[in-house]
Amino acid sequence: MNIGIFGAGHMGSAMIKGWLRSEAISPNDLLVRGGRRGTAQTLQEELQFKLTNDNQAFLEQDIIFLAVNTPLILSILKELKETLQDKVIPIVSVSAGVSVKEMQAVMGGSYPLAQAIPNTPVQINQGITGIVYAENIASESKELIQTSFNYLGELVEITEDKIGIFGTLAGCGPAFVDVFMEALSDGAVLNGMDRDMAYHVAAKMVASSANLLLETGKHPGELKDGVTSPGGTTIKGITALEKEGFRYATINAIDTIMN
Ligand SMILES: NC(=O)c1ccc[n+]([C@@H]2O[C@H](COP(=O)([O-])OP(=O)(O)OC[C@H]3O[C@@H](n4cnc5c(N)ncnc54)[C@H](OP(=O)(O)O)[C@@H]3O)[C@@H](O)[C@H]2O)c1
Numbered sequence: 001m002n003i004g005i006f007g008a009g010h011m012g013s014a015m016i017k018g019w020l021r022s023e024a025i026s027p028n029d030l031l032v033r034g035g036r037r038g039t040a041q042t043l044q045e046e047l048q049f050k051l052t053n054d055n056q057a058f059l060e061q062d063i064i065f066l067a068v069n070t071p072l073i074l075s076i077l078k079e080l081k082e083t084l085q086d087k088v089i090p091i092v093s094v095s096a097g098v099s100v101k102e103m104q105a106v107m108g109g110s111y112p113l114a115q116a117i118p119n120t121p122v123q124i125n126q127g128i129t130g131i132v133y134a135e136n137i138a139s140e141s142k143e144l145i146q147t148s149f150n151y152l153g154e155l156v157e158i159t160e161d162k163i164g165i166f167g168t169l170a171g172c173g174p175a176f177v178d179v180f181m182e183a184l185s186d187g188a189v190l191n192g193m194d195r196d197m198a199y200h201v202a203a204k205m206v207a208s209s210a211n212l213l214l215e216t217g218k219h220p221g222e223l224k225d226g227v228t229s230p231g232g233t234t235i236k237g238i239t240a241l242e243k244e245g246f247r248y249a250t251i252n253a254i255d256t257i258m259n
Contacts, residue, residue: 001062002031002060002062003063004030004064005031005032007035007066008034008039009039009069012032012068015067018151021124022151030049031049031057032050032052033051033053056083058089062144063091067094070098074102077093077106092113092115093114093115093116096164098115112134112141113134114133116145117129125153129154131149168254168257168258188201209223
């Protein structure tokens with residue numbers, strides 16, 4: 001599959017790294033166009049994908065991704081429409097701020113389009129991406145888009161009204177978990193554990209707890225109950241967290257972003 005992508009910043013580079021890491025896509029299958037600061041050139045020196053400053057080069061690609069800053073999405077689409085003329089190549093924007101309807105207003109109602117919200121773990125093929133397809137998208141275009149995201153982790157079809165909350169939970173959530181792991185490690189260092197060991201144990205514990213939830217399908221409360229013996233140390237720790245409003249702080253973090 002030949003993939004074209006505009007933008008190699010935080011999200012574009014995470015997707016590029018994920019595709020190359022999957023080994024299903026080679027550097028020669030990837031065509032990238034970057035912006036003025038030269039981010040794409042710097043990454044190209046490391047990853048050796050094809051780099052272009054010419055939209056015509058995208059005519060050879062099977063699928064095109066837009067991973068540029070939100071205000072640029074529609075102007076790049078307009079440029080692409082002129083380049084493509086009658087040629088139809090599915091286009092996926094990864095901006096939370098531009099809807100499929102806004103993209104259709106530029107490309108036309110029957111053009112194969114999608115709006116996707118990936119998260120940064122796509123770079124290690126463990127992302128979760130929410131996607132909204134244009135209503136009448138042809139099954140071949142949809143399958144092509146699905147295949148390209150399957151290399152990056154899990155793909156979940158969502159409705160347009162859930163894009164905001166999906167981006168908040170899946171996109172902002174990794175930073176919440178990073179802060180949690182850092183704080184857990186600080187607590188361990190305070191009590192004598194080496195810093196490197198603390199980060200490793202915290203990360204492994206968070207990853208394996210998440211995997212246990214996913215693999216058993218149990219309610220998180222049931223898993224917590226399994227670790228909290230009566231009068232034991234874990235329930236004492238949970239009580240200390242709740243005294244500081246741990247659950248409220250977490251719920252309020254999501255709610256503050258959404259409102
Ligand atoms: N970061 C996330 O976790 C995340 C999650 C989901 C969705 N998104 C979406 O992903 C998009 C990009 O976000 P980001 O965080 O990756 O931003 P970013 O780090 O600022 O990257 C933007 C990229 O776009 C490039 N660019 C600018 N103008 C361009 C043009 N005319 N043609 C081609 N490339 C151009 C920039 O190149 P130069 O640096 O060389 O100028 C840069 O590589 C946004 O729409 C955002 O909503 C981000």
